[in-house]
Amino acid sequence: MATLAPPVAAIRVAVRQALSGLPGDGPVLVACSGGADSLALAAATAFVAPRLGRTAGLVTVDHGLQAGSAERADAVADWAGRYGFTPVEAVRVEVTGPGGPEAAARQARYRALVEVARRHTAAALLTGHTRDDQAETVLLALARGAGPRGLAAMPVRRDLDGVPLLRPLLDVSREQTQAACAVLGLRPWADPHNTDPSYARARVRADVLPALVRALGPAVVDSLARTARQLAADTLVLDELAATALADIRDAGDGLSVTALTALAPAVRSRVLHAWARELGAPAAALSHRHVAALDALVTAWRGQGAVHLPGGLRVVRRDGRLVVEDR
Template sequence: MGALAPPVAAVRVAVRRALTGLPGPGPVLVACSGGADSLALAAATAFVAPRLGRRAGLVTVDHGLQHGSAGRAEAVARWAGEQGLDPVEAVPVRVTGAGGPEAAARTARYAALVAAARRHDAAAVLLGHTRDDQAETVLLALARGAGPRGLAGMPERRELAAVPLLRPLLDVARADTRAACAALGLIPWDDPHNADPAYARSRVRADLLPALVDALGPGVVGNLARTAALLAADTAALDELAAAALAGARAADGGLTVDALAALPAAVRTRVLQAWARELGAPPAALSHRHVTALDALVTDWHGQGPVHLPGGIPVCRHAGRLHAA
């Protein structure tokens, strides 16, 4: 038996790290498009999971946006069955809704993955985002003027509708997933959308990130991803402080006490106001920095101004030393 190719080993080690200690007896499901990243992830999971006493399955989502997409989804599902993955599903979705085709496709895809996880009582869904994807996410967040939460990039783990989503490959290079596929004799599918300059991420991938690597050296990709990890840790700590501060600032009528808010550091106070606005019913996707800044002005720059109008038609006023929804 020949030596294990280092890229194959790197992907397997990352999967083992993600699955070790995962609670619950259910299977893990790999979200696989057939691209190099998710194909390498699926192959590694098929190898690692049984050795940890865990069943592993696969879900491939057919967005129906390209000619032949149904056939590709069926081919991925067929391959998964040959690898011993079980359960295996090819799930067609209808891509509709606001935010453009990319956002609508993402919403439909995650809804399908969550539904599949619930059908099979899965312990987690594994996603194939790599270190390069994380670096691209940080650059896009910088371009948007995002704060620490946006610059923290994609988390290694988060829950969506009570389903754990894991990203084992955030410290694995995209080149390694492609090399792992080559070493295993797997032929990945290259999604033409990933090279379409109509999408900002495609332009970052094709032009901006290579230019940064040329200018600053190959370490820039890992450094951007490391920045995201550091900011994620800081953001988690600030969120914990904000949760405690929100509890301490609550008034009996459900509003927030201005004196308690004013005593908080700005980084904590703005998080408290953002969390409270969400509690009031402001849609998170529509709640912007502008809204939170306006709420903060009711605390730190009060001169009798009128209510702040949050998304969802929610007016917030200051009265008698408290902020409350009017």
């Protein structure tokens, strides 16, 4: 009996763990660009899902940012159909919006993936982010001066507008996905954006992370990913404490009590203020540390300052011992 290649086995085990116990009977949809990571994930899902009583589908997104992108998306969809996936969709999106092309493309991609998942009543969406991607995300968060939430990087599972998004390969290396493709005879597509130095992630991938590996050894990649896992666990607890605190404070009436906010630990209070600002309608993508710090100053460094202006045209003031939204 032929021995299963270790990279293929590792990826199948990771996918099985992610899919085991998944509720509902809808298909699982793999988001596949045709690169080594998502292609290895797709092949593993096609093997594992039927053995768990699941249908495996595939979605490929054409961002329209490169010549030949439509043909490439069609080629991925054609491969998926021949590989046994159903449903299979190639979706074209328009990349527009704030935050630069990377952020705009990501937002457009996830909107399209959610739309397809809802249409097929999918049990989950799967993406091929690897341990290397996680390490890169941690480094980018460090460079931005992000707090624990940013350093927690990508969660294994998150809710994406009501659709479960799973990342089964966060403990699998990019080297393993490339090796699995080679063993299975799959021919991945190399996205030129991944090596374009105009993108910050591409620079981290090509220069920063390899420099750390040379200086500190290959274990640094796993250490960075492990740091993300540990911070994610801590952040979850703090978020739960903040949700409870916000509910308690809200019981007192409209706005938030300054006295109650002052009694909270700083890490919990900042999360309460962030969550409250989002509830008021401040867009999450535009709400920054600077806004939350200004709200916190109304509580802890009150000197009669004026309103704090939040994204979305919101104005928060301190009045009669409470933080309230000022009428526009």
